[in-house]
Amino acid sequence: MSVNASGWTPRAPEATEGEAQTWTGNRALMLEEALIFEMDCEKGSGVDLEPSGAASALPDGLLRNRPIGLPGLSEPETVRHYTRLSRQNYAIDLGLFRSARAR
Amino acid sequence: VVTEPVALGLIKSPGEMGADIVVGEGQSLGVGLQFGGPYVGLFACREKHVRQMPGRLAGMTSDAREARLRADAFDPRAAYPAREGDVEHLHQFRLCALAFTIHMTLLGETGLRKLAGTNHAAAARVARRLGQVNGVELVNGNYFNEFTLKLAKPSRQVVRDMANKGVLGGVSLGRLYPGESELENGLLIAVTETVQTDDETALVTALEEALA
DSSP: OOSSTTOOOOOOOOOSSSSOOOSSSOBTTBOOOOOGGGSSOSSOOSSOOOOOOOOSSSOGGGBOOSOOOOOOOOHHHHHHHHHHHHTTOOOTTTSOOOOGGGO | OEEOGGGGGTBOOTTTTTOSEEEEEOTTTTOOOGGGOOOOEEEEEOGGGGGGOSEEEEEEEEOTTOOEEEEEEEEEEOOOOOSTTHHHHHHHHHHHHHHHHHHHHHHHHHHHHHHHHHHHHHHHHHHHHHHTSTTEEEOOSSOSSEEEEEESSOHHHHHHHHHHTTOOOOEEHHHHSTTOTTTTTEEEEEOOTTOOHHHHHHHHHHHHHHHO
């Protein structure tokens, strides 16, 4: 008597057009995480600071007159971004780890 | 050019003013004092000089499937640690760099601008108050959050007297440049967003008493 009397065997569907794409861009545990500069959050900030007065001891010609170019994430957005990045780390707790001493 | 990064929220970038290579100390953004170190150094240059930079550049590259990867992207002049103890040093530096990066993300564009303004306003306020103390002359006309005072007495003793009263009142130039008679009365003061009105009053009072 055969162990598999039905004769059925598992088989994966054949890929016809390259690799399957997912809606999020994530592939299993390979998470796609945008750069903070690509996130749509220019005006926000994760800290509360009071506006201060005009610069009194700096020459006018040195004062910044254009944006720095930094994004503005809120505190939860910042925490989530770096937590997601931390899950991409490879470390001694996940597998073999080559010490820099051995180079 | 050497710069204090918080100042860049208020003043033009060194690159905009013509600098090709800029270095700075990143301790003031997210890194604790830690009894003097380790801290995080900042190093920037124009793209034409990038192959002459020491160390390695962490950044982004892509794999064979054109997927983005974060990695040590470029290390033509990396010096990998080989001496005993260097591994820990490298990891401590990376933790400082991570703390700096997260702190900068939290601040963002508006946060860094406000932080710079707060630092400068506090420094200007403290400089004005200290400049009114008898025996004190403000040396700098222009500054961001650090300025130098010229005292009527050698500053090393003044700093000791203030410390005996529980006030760490700045860095004596006489200690940094021993034997330079022109600098022995100099006192370097830094004021940041962490300074409260009570701290300012304690400093002014301690300096008045030390110079009396």
